[in-house]
Amino acid sequence: MSLVLTPAAFLLYYAPGWDTNSKPYPVLLIHGANDTADRAWANPNELGGFGCGAISCPGTGLMQYLSSRGHKVFAINFPHKQGDGYYWAKQIYDAIQVVKSRTGADKVDVIGWSKGAFAARMYVSGVRESWGTAYAGDVRRLILLGNPNGGYDYPFRHGWYHDFSIFPECVGFVNAPSPHTKMICWGLWRNHPELSIYKTSVGDFFPGQKQMLARWDDVYPLPTWEQDWYTTYYGGLGFYTYGYGINYAMNQGSLVNTIRSAGIPGSVATYLLCGDTNDIPTIHNEHTGPSDGVVFIASCTDTTGIGSVAGNVVMNGLNHLKLGWAEAAMAQINAWLQ
Known part of the structure; x- marks a missing residue:
């Protein structure tokens, strides 16, 4: 895996096979809050045991899984782990333009996780500041992992x-x-x-x-x-x-209703992948309603404002962190990308 620092002040990761694999639509992976592309997608075991939502963590992740199955895989790494969603949405646009220019594709498949999924939805919904960039119609499929579509508290x-x-x-x-x-x-x-x-x-x-509050x-x-x-x-x-x-x-800034009202265009096939188990080690899990340990299932599966819901799956036995690397989750994501 190689790293390229772009002029837009984010890291873009190129997985092996980004220039030779056969799948026509490249994939952009977007990590969540207080995380990095390395830990989220390439090495869930980077922080050792308990750092991936389980006692023991695997040494490879979704990046290798998809790359080995013929996908041209890229991943963005944000300069601020808890950054403003408006900035993240703009950087997602910038990353997509780089991916398109490198591969020659006209559209990209986007996979966002948690806060990264929220920012990806912001971009595709056209929610931006005056200095931001409007949605450019360049996302084919949008896969949202553990996203608080209905907000979280x-x-x-x-x-x-x-x-x-x-x-x-x-x-x-x-x-x-x-x-x-x-x-x-x-x-x-x-x-x-x-x-x-x-x-x-x-x-x-x-x-x-x-x-993300609601x-x-x-x-x-x-x-x-x-x-x-x-x-x-x-x-x-x-x-x-x-x-x-x-x-x-x-x-002071909740965008949940703004994003849902703006809506995801029907031209973007949108998939929701959620977990049903609140067993994340080392944190006080969300236990007052069915959740993945952080986000209520009812929020993750909320389809308000999504123009084309192509898939809405709740994974049995997976918590919020396992959604990014568990075998069942990766297999489902790969199936959606076909």
């Missing part, structure tokens, strides 16, 4: 547990947004607005996560046994945390 639904992996004074280290600006760690209040999902006076560091409390009851559940979700001062709530964050 995981950070606010399970904020207390989520915080322990984020706040450094609580021994947190994960690059992810907290629903709180303050939290008590070891008996002292710790103030970290820069680690929160909100736009505050110190900056706006997780716009891409705000864009309330699900009218569908699945909130976990009232979890610490500070009410103030975390609706805003205010709890016993151990302080935050502004999900409505405040959504008003």
